[in-house]
Amino acid sequence: MAHSSRFKITDALLIVMMILPLLTAIVIKILTNPESEGIAISGALVYFTIPMPKWDLPITESQVNSWLIMISILGLCLYLTHGLSPKAETKRQHLAEYIVTKTEELVHENMGEFFSGFAPFIGAILALSAFSSLSSLLGIFPPTSDLNVIAGWAILVFILITYYKLKCGFGYYIKSFTEPIALLTPFNIIGEIATPVSMTFRHYGNIVSGSVISALIAAGLRILSSWIFGWLPGAIGEFPFLRIGLPAILSAYFDVFSGCLQAFIFSILTMINISGGFDFDIYTARKNKKLSKKQKVN
Template sequence: MKRKSLGFILADTLYIAMMTLPVLAGLILKILTKPASEGISVTGAQIYFTLPLPIQSLPVTESQINSLIVMITALGICLFLTHGLKTRNISRRQHLVEWAVEKVDAMTLDSMGEYFKGFPPFIMSILLLSALSSLLSLFGLYPPTSDINIVAGWAILVFALITYYKFKCGPLGYVKSFCDPPLLAPLNVISEVATPISMAFRHYGNVLSGSVIGVLIATGLQGLSKIVLGWLPGFFGEFPFLQIGLPAVLSIYFDVFSGCLQAYIFAMLTMMYVSGAFNADEYFARKNKKIKN
């Protein structure tokens, strides 16, 4: 096999640094700014600093910084995986990225249809961003998905897409889509507004409940180890030995499985809602009519 050139190795190192350094920087920032607290407590995202703006000052929180970290990491992963693509004799990382791209392409084609051919990159970025955000809690950082502001932003983006594809059939078509049975129009409007709310709450609630349960169990184990091992002398009596390892077992479900599942569900719901909002028959009928005129 041909040896890799120096430039290739240098670029690889840069990309790996792009993947790891932001997480390290986030950890250091958290350690430096975290106020000393008694025991374990459930708190929201910590405010790092406040930007003074003319209308209202903008607090920059942990979740915003962490979602920037996730974005840089995701960019690093993408650049690393797609570095040095070849047509023959392909490397392991190219196998991986080809598999992922084919999977997402098939998934999108399966649930959205032929018209939405351009959607796989969007779906893939939602998947990657959401999964990495939830997995950030494995490093001890605050996962951005357990802050409703971040997830609500994504849900509003999806809502804008839904509205855009409903408007494809013209403004009249948009109004008509609510009056499917004309009597139920108010309920349809409510369910339309409820779509982004329920999407945001679903993702946020799942991740947040996982972290709250994790904190509760960690606190409980601290108390339990004080009761069970409290009679030991000195350091051994003080140190919460039961906290080592046991919360990690639950973390496999709540952080890894639940986080990845929620990313999949968010992407799946995005595809379902967007493709459901687009009325293909009417759109093509209108288009043909226009061409004839």
């Protein structure tokens, strides 16, 4: 146990790396957010814009928050995985092994043998989406309630889908649009584009609807408690008593449950869409053909 003191220092540093970005986000939120009376449903703040030739590039609250959450997740991963031993001894390593095993099982079940290398990607999407949604519990602007962030992820998934379809051959990719008959080609093209759009809107809509409903109910409870307890003297009369309790229960559903469920759904759909467009038999046939051609040339 000669390393123990060094490990403790590393542990402490990594825990600081996990917590510090979130604290930074809270501080930035407190410093920059304008004071608002009542309930406001607003989008992400634009901190500053970087001038670009065609369009200016805005750096928004949701971007900054998602970077900070990424750093925080990186810290968590490093904390869980540093100083591993061949046989699991610490709780930390057990947890890390559990997460990795579960992710690999999930990917294997949904995507098959060929795509088993996708486990880190799926794990990353799952963790980023879930932590982004859960970050609203800290009071910071959750990046998942910005359409652009999720649209970015969905476009990434769309590129992957197209890439793995093209791996089966360009002819196969073009031909897959004319299935089952050539008359349906426009609908197939629309359906192809609809995949990322629907993934984006599903995730965004669920998170935003939760926050809109929470905001409406919080506003309603404030008015209701001012009606009921308004006759009490002084500050007690102004204090919204009815706001205690019920919003917390709603937040447990809308922020915690719905956020985690949507993260899971997003990763499931990613897996199904990527592996669904890919035909393994055609891919292997094409690969074998290429190999035999190369051997003939040689």
